[in-house]
Amino acid sequence: MLLEEVKINVQVIKSKRKSLKMTVKADATVLVEAPEALAEEKIKEIILSKKTWIIEKVEQRLSLGPCYNQMQGVENEKLLYLGRQVLLKIQDGQNNKEQVMIRNGQLLLNLPNATPENCVATIKKWYYQKTKKEVKFWIHYYQHKFDKCPNRIVIKEQKRRWASCSSADNLNFNWRLVMLPTWVISYVVLHEMCHFEEMNHSAAFWSLVESHMPEYKKAKDWLKENGHRFLPE
Numbered sequence: 001m002l003l004e005e006v007k008i009n010v011q012v013i014k015s016k017r018k019s020l021k022m023t024v025k026a027d028a029t030v031l032v033e034a035p036e037a038l039a040e041e042k043i044k045e046i047i048l049s050k051k052t053w054i055i056e057k058v059e060q061r062l063s064l065g066p067c068y069n070q071m072q073g074v075e076n077e078k079l080l081y082l083g084r085q086v087l088l089k090i091q092d093g094q095n096n097k098e099q100v101m102i103r104n105g106q107l108l109l110n111l112p113n114a115t116p117e118n119c120v121a122t123i124k125k126w127y128y129q130k131t132k133k134e135v136k137f138w139i140h141y142y143q144h145k146f147d148k149c150p151n152r153i154v155i156k157e158q159k160r161r162w163a164s165c166s167s168a169d170n171l172n173f174n175w176r177l178v179m180l181p182t183w184v185i186s187y188v189v190l191h192e193m194c195h196f197e198e199m200n201h202s203a204a205f206w207s208l209v210e211s212h213m214p215e216y217k218k219a220k221d222w223l224k225e226n227g228h229r230f231l232p233e
């Protein structure tokens, strides 16, 4: 089904649910799970009555842009930095210097021998550094709430997760973290620091997180809905 005027893709599936559930997925399609007994006409009516909500959600999804899980290293590529879209602008090695900077919504890359592969490698290296800087900022910010300090902070490739904490109090973070909005990054860091005290995801753990960040659920939900757009398939 297509919500006519706005061309939004709506997929309806019947299930054993008691009530109708609507989700706007990361790719901006709408999934409607409807009870088997509910008539088509009625389903359509409910969907139309939620049109404003749907359009708002879809626009939110689209404003994040496409998936960011595969960097191409090409001119005008859309990249993300702290949750904002930046356009990649490549200069081929002026002064024989390697340089990456953010200016006026652009990620300026100056690189000798700027092949797509070299561009990707350099931008990735830059993301590692920026993630480390951002993570350190938030650790420092929350440190007074905890008795323990992280033993080691490692930024690394993690294909399925954003961060992890080992029993030796080593904190690991995904190098892609700095692509996310700041309020999500701060949650990810705080979450790992709370594992200093609770090494699990028990109710006690979540109430500890909540005591330090009352609105943490917003960030947790954001990651659940959008996180996969940044991670490799």
Ligand SMILES: [Zn+2]
Pocket (backbone or CB within 6 Å): 191, 192, 195, 200, 201
């Ligand atoms: Zn955890």
